[in-house]
Amino acid sequence: MMRLFSPRKTTLMFVIRDKTRTPLENLEPVLREDIQKIWDSVSKPQAHKETPLSDFFNVANLRQRFFHSIAPGGLAGDRRGVVPASGFLFSAQQIWKVIKENKDLDLPAHKVMVATVRCEEIANEKYAGFTANESWCLLEEAVQSGPVAGFGKKLNSILYSCLSEYDAEVAYFDEGVRSSKRKLLEEKLLQLVQPAHNSMLGHLRFGTLEKFKAAFEKALNDGEGFSVAARNCTESYMALFDEGYEDAAVELSNWDSSKVRDKLHRDIDAHVDSVRAAKLSELTSSYEANLNEALSGTVEALLDGANDDTWPSIKKLLQRETESAVSGLSSALSVLTWMKMQRRRC
Incomplete structure (x- = not known):
């Protein structure tokens, strides 16, 4: 039985029912004597043959400890060894199970288990x-x-x-x-x-991309340069995404948004590339049409009045108009090409 006792003292509290007119000070010695008899009858190892009851149990001054129960030294002042009320039923069942099986009762381990x-x-x-x-x-x-x-x-x-x-x-x-x-x-x-x-x-991500497309198109329609419009809109709407992500952040998590952000950036780049490709096609077709128009009428007139200088004149005309068209097209394309190179470096 001694195995069930821990070095930390246990408080014994007795409730006296049907109290008679006998004063409490007269009942107390009788109760103490009965408790001592129980203690004396307990089988104890040799080392504890003479160990008093008070070494294991609190048996005195309980009234003050009850009145000041949550103060240090009170009945509930030291909560390290107690089990919360919600776990009491399970705790008591497990303690009784250990007692019936006559096993060592390890209260710290029991507390962890509960x-x-x-x-x-x-x-x-x-x-x-x-x-x-x-x-x-x-x-x-x-x-x-x-x-x-x-x-x-x-x-x-x-x-x-x-x-x-x-x-x-x-x-x-x-x-x-x-x-x-x-x-x-x-x-x-x-x-x-x-x-x-x-x-x-x-x-x-989807909403930010759609807003970028609309803003980029508007900037180009308003006459803003392609490279400037692409750069400004990209910076603006990536920042808008970052703000939205902060608003949606879950504070307890350490989730990384970089994959979603990178996907948005790739989508924006892809859209800029598609618009650039369309612009390139449009510019090429426009300069081809202008070149054909510039050559067709003049060449036709030269052929109608053909002489020894006709072919040299046509050759000079073709060279002049071609150089003019190439120069104009190159100038128009330089902005698009420069912007693409800048984005690749980023």
Whole structure:
């Protein structure tokens, strides 16, 4: 039986029912004597044959310790060795099981075991509560169809609320156990909400790209140079994406947005390249048409009045008009080519 006692003293409290008119000071010696008899009858190892009851149990001055129960030295002043009320039933069942099996009762290990079971149960309850949370369900549904303003703030609030509830319910369990179970709960919650966050980033990337296309086209139509328009719009809308990402950020996570950001940058570059290709085709066709127009009428007139100088004249005309067209086209293309080289260096 001595194996069940730990070096930390246990407080014994007795409730006297049906108290008679006998004064308490007369009842106390009788109660103490009965307790001492019980202690004397306990089989003890040789080393504890003469060990007094007070070495293992608090048997004096209980009234003051009860009145000041939460003060240091009070009945509840030292909470390191106690089990929270929510875990008492399970704790008592396990203690009784050990007693019946006559095993060594390791209270520190028992406390960790109780904390492990209860913290895990509480974490599972909070996870289930989160999945059924109306605010989360509405947010998850909304982000499937489009971007949600303040997505990060709303999701962070729901997550922190869930974790705060967990923290409140496990506050008196073993610190190491409750911390490890909290971390697992965080991981499960983040795994649950990540698809919604990815959807939000997808909407953000697509929306930013569409805004870039519209702004780029408007800048070109307003007469802004191709390279300037491409550079300014790219910088502006990449910054806009970064702002949107900050708004959608989940504070508990360390998710990397670089892949989504890089994809957006590639999409913007691809669009700029497609517009450039269209501009190149348009310019080439325009200069070809101008060259044909410049040559056709003059060449036809020269041929109508053909003489010994006709072919040399046609040759000079072709060379002059071709050089003029090439010069004009080269000048127009230089801006597009320069912009492409600049982006490749970046």
